[in-house]
Amino acid sequence: xxxxxxxxxxxxxxxxxxxxxxxxxxxxxxxxxxxxxxxxxxxxxxxxxxxxxxxxxxxxxxxxxxxxxxxxxxxxxxxxxxxxxxxxxxxxxxxxxxxxxxxxxxxxxxxxxxxxxxxxxxxxxxxxxxxxxxxxxxxxxxxxxxxxxxxxxxxxxxxxxxxxxxxxxxxxxxxxxxxxxxxxxxxxxxxxxxxxxxxxxxxxxxxxxxxxxxxxxxxxxxxxxxxxxxxxxxxxxxxxxxxxxxxxxxxxxxxxxxxxxxxxxxxxxxxxxxxxxxxxxxxxxxxxxxxxxxxxxxxxxxxxxxxxxxxxxxxxxxxxxxxxxxxxxxxxxxxxxxxxxxxxxxxxxxxxxxxxxxxxxxxxxxxxxxxxxxxxxxxxxxxxxxxxxxxxxxxxxxxxxxxxxxxxxxxxxxxxxxxxxxxxxxxxxxxxxxxxxxxxxxxxxxxxxxxxxxxxxxxxxxxxxxxxxxxxxxxxxxxxxxxxxxxxxxxxxxxxxxxxxxxxxxxxxxxxxxxxxxxxxxxxxxxxxxxxxxxxxxxxxxxxxxxxxxxxxxxxxxxxxxxxxxxxxxxxxxxxxxxxxxxxxxxxxxxxxxxxxxxxxxxxxxxxxxxxxxxxxxxxxxxxxxxxxxxxxxxxxxxxxxxxxx
Amino acid sequence: xxxxxxxxxxxxxxxxxxxxxxxxxxxxxxxxxxxxxxxxxxxxxxxxxxxxxxxxxxxxxxxxxxxxxxxxxxxxxxxxxxxxxxxxxxxxxxxxxxxxxxxxxxxxxxxxx
Numbered sequence: 237x238x239x240x241x242x243x244x245x246x247x248x249x250x251x252x253x254x255x256x257x258x259x260x261x262x263x264x265x266x267x268x269x270x271x272x273x274x275x276x277x278x279x280x281x282x283x284x285x286x287x288x289x290x291x292x293x294x295x296x297x298x299x300x301x302x303x304x305x306x307x308x309x310x311x312x313x314x315x316x317x318x319x320x321x322x323x324x325x326x327x328x329x330x331x332x333x334x335x336x337x338x339x340x341x342x343x344x345x346x347x348x349x350x351x352x353x354x355x356x357x358x359x360x361x362x363x364x365x366x367x368x369x370x371x372x373x374x375x376x377x378x379x380x381x382x383x384x385x386x387x388x389x390x391x392x393x394x395x396x397x398x399x400x401x402x403x404x405x406x407x408x409x410x411x412x413x414x415x416x417x418x419x420x421x422x423x424x425x426x427x428x429x430x431x432x433x434x435x436x437x438x439x440x441x442x443x444x445x446x447x448x449x450x451x452x453x454x455x456x457x458x459x460x461x462x463x464x465x466x467x468x469x470x471x472x473x474x475x476x477x478x479x480x481x482x483x484x485x486x487x488x489x490x491x492x493x494x495x496x497x498x499x500x501x502x503x504x505x506x507x508x509x510x511x512x513x514x515x516x517x518x519x520x521x522x523x524x525x526x527x528x529x530x531x532x533x534x535x536x537x538x539x540x541x542x543x544x545x546x547x548x549x550x551x552x553x554x555x556x557x558x559x560x561x562x563x564x565x566x567x568x569x570x571x572x573x574x575x576x577x578x579x580x581x582x583x584x585x586x587x588x589x590x591x592x593x594x595x596x597x598x599x600x601x602x603x604x605x606x607x608x609x610x611x612x613x614x615x616x617x618x619x620x621x622x623x624x625x626x627x628x629x630x631x632x633x634x635x636x637x638x639x640x641x642x643x644x645x646x647x648x649x650x651x652x653x654x655x656x657x658x659x660x661x662x663x664x665x666x667x668x669x670x671x672x673x674x675x676x677x678x679x680x681x682x683x684x685x686x687x688x689x690x691x692x693x694x695x696x697x698x699x700x701x702x703x704x705x706x707x708x709x710x711x712x713x714x715x716x717x718x719x720x721x722x723x724x725x726x727x728x729x730x731x732x733x734x735x736x737x738x739x740x741x742x743x744x745x746x747x748x749x750x751x752x753x754x755x756x757x758x759x760x761x762x763x764x765x766x767x768x769x770x771x772x773x774x775x776x777x778x779x780x781x782x783x784x785x786x787x788x789x790x791x792x793x794x795x796x797x798x799x800x801x802x803x804x805x806x807x808x809x810x811x812x813x814x815x816x817x818x819x820x821x822x823x824x825x826x827x828x829x830x831x832x833x834x835x836x837x838x839x840x841x842x843x844x845x846x847x848x849x850x851x852x853x854x855x856x857x858x859x860x861x862x863x864x865x866x867x868x869x870x871x872x873x874x875x876x877x878x879x880x881x882x
Numbered sequence: 883x884x885x886x887x888x889x890x891x892x893x894x895x896x897x898x899x900x901x902x903x904x905x906x907x908x909x910x911x912x913x914x915x916x917x918x919x920x921x922x923x924x925x926x927x928x929x930x931x932x933x934x935x936x937x938x939x940x941x942x943x944x945x946x947x948x949x950x951x952x953x954x955x956x957x958x959x960x961x962x963x964x965x966x967x968x969x970x971x972x973x974x975x976x977x978x979x980x981x982x983x984x985x986x987x988x989x990x991x992x993x994x995x
Contacts, residue, residue: 311959317962329926329976636933
């Protein structure tokens with residue numbers, strides 16, 4: 237789909253960038269020391285820090301990814317909301333206060349607090365870098381993907397703008413400006429999501445036969461199978477013959493007319509010897525990248541066609557055609573008893589190497605939309621196979637354990653003055669993040685029924701929902717979506733620069749640096765990491781990289797959480813135990829995801845069956861493995877540590 | 883069990899403070915930490931049970947999620963929203979009953995600097 241550019245969106249976005257950069261320069265005057273750069277002098281008010289948690293944590297994956305997944309599949313996207321929020325319970329009850337008490341600037345500080353070991357600083361620094369870079373890549377690619385529809389600039393421009401702005405934010409005032417950017421972004425995101433959700437409810441639901449472009453999707457049938465097999469034309473139009481990959485059992489194509497290469501595809505569904513044909517959309521891609529929609533060149537000019545916007549209710553309860561404003565609970569009651577047209581897709585391979593993707597309608601009962609198991613990732617829970625069940629539990633476990641082990645989240649505990657402030661800011665964080673996640677279900681279902689969905693790109697669901705409500709809101713939400721990337725990337729770059737300067741150079745290599753020198757090195761490291769992130773963001777443009785966030789969660793949960801928890805609760809934990817646990821957790825989870833079926837399909841293009849890992853989500857194996865490693869190694873090395881033990 | 887864990891935490895925190903060449907924390911701070919840690923672990927245990935109840939129900943009896951106990955709202959929604967509300971509720975309970983054990987601008991601040 238090609239989107240129009242909104243001048244208002246451009247203005248709002250650049251106004252936001254100007255404010256944040258201006259703020260950074262203003263605050264930069266007071267952040268020259270290492271305390272200022274890494275931890276904002278520990279003087280951020282807890283309420284501000286709490287909202288900044290939301291700004292740090294609610295990445296593009298949360299806002300765009302979850303809304304998009306709910307818009308395309310229903311409840312399943314909400315499972316991520318639930319898991320991502322649950323992780324904060326670990327952060328509040330187990331990690332928050334000790335983290336503040338034990339550490340100073342980085343995650344490694346806390347892990348190393350009782351040992352003063354170069355080995356711990358090394359492994360914790362590396363694990364911070366690995367997790368942060370995996371988290372960075374999808375954010376940068378997301379920035380590039382967003383800028384095209386939102387501001388009309390090419391992919392690389394989005395990546396470079398985000399990279400440059402973030403480098404300015406981080407280099408001028410480190411944690412001080414990063415915190416305020418995240419605070420601004422977090423509050424705007426929650427407020428405007430609430431506005432969107434209220435507008436979705438007050439608009440209510442309406443039965444339509446197509447998207448907002450007014451196109452009416454045709455349906456033929458049901459007709460007896462024998463009659464369908466003998467069919468040569470329909471509606472006064474000729475049926476194009478099978479061949480070149482097309483099979484009548486899946487799709488038929490009605491020719492537009494003798495003077496046009498265009499056609500309309502119909503998906504064939506057969507039930508009890510009765511055949512129903514539902515209008516579909518098709519997109520053909522040649523090897524050289526040229527694209528056709530329904531047989532004619534893609535574009536908005538004469539003789540060209542675009543994919544149509546989708547997302548509509550096909551049936552409301554009691555045969556109603558329009559509900560009017562709905563209450564927050566009533567909304568679900570109505571959806572539960574409605575039928576909504578979701579879209580599936582299927583590839584058709586042609587002889588010349590080109591490929592057509594046919595997008596077809598899937599009228600789906602509301603009762604199915606509001607239960608887990610429609611998305612391919614979660615469909616396994618209905619398969620009854622043990623492997624699929626373990627996969628699901630493993631994913632939910634990684635989400636639960638991952639949050640409280642993400643380095644860019646953990647360093648936020650050093651920006652407040654004491655443990656009580658750490659606790660209070662986590663509670664504010666949970667309240668704002670939880671509230672946002674409640675809204676995701678309304679936004680997602682609102683987008684699902686908005687008539688403006690982009691069939692190719694579910695990530696655009698939230699901005700497109702806004703467009704269906706008001707052009708101004710579209711501009712604002714678009715700008716927020718882009719700044720969402722800014723907030724999260726700032727936190728990641730800061731965490732990485734701390735790991736390089738504070739953990740690896742000063743801590744591990746033992747280079748003697750005073751505070752000012754350390755800040756200078758950290759700023760330099762931030763520029764290097766920023767430059768690397770820009771390059772990776774451009775290199776990975778064509779790849780679907782959203783799953784990298786999942787990797788980051790699994791690796792963080794396996795590498796960081798076990799050692800942190802055991803350090804707090806098991807007094808026989810040794811230095812060697814922590815080093816071994818971080819190393820084993822990190823390498824085993826990384827190796828597992830690299831050898832999993834998911835990665836085989838998405839990255840190497842190999843069949844999932846040939847994967848070595850028995851299932852895709854490593855958490856359920858690698859998290860306990862890291863715990864066991866720590867216990868075994870600690871018990872084995874106990875003696876050598878005895879003199880230091882209290 | 884939790885008594886034991888608390889005492890570990892208590893020891894560890896004392897030790898780390900000493901390691902940083904600072905005066906040992908006053909009794910009230912140590913007591914507050916022990917109290918918070920115990921309270922936190924209890925609340926954590928409650929949430930753990932509720933969360934993994936949800937996960938296991940989805941994994942082993944997904945059909946139960948379609949059950950509509952009342953008001954035409956299915957269990958998937960009730961439980962899902964319930965988990966978010968429970969997180970908020972437990973967080974507020976913790977905030978309400980956790981102790982600071984010090985004046986808000988005490989020397990704990992300078993200790994870590």
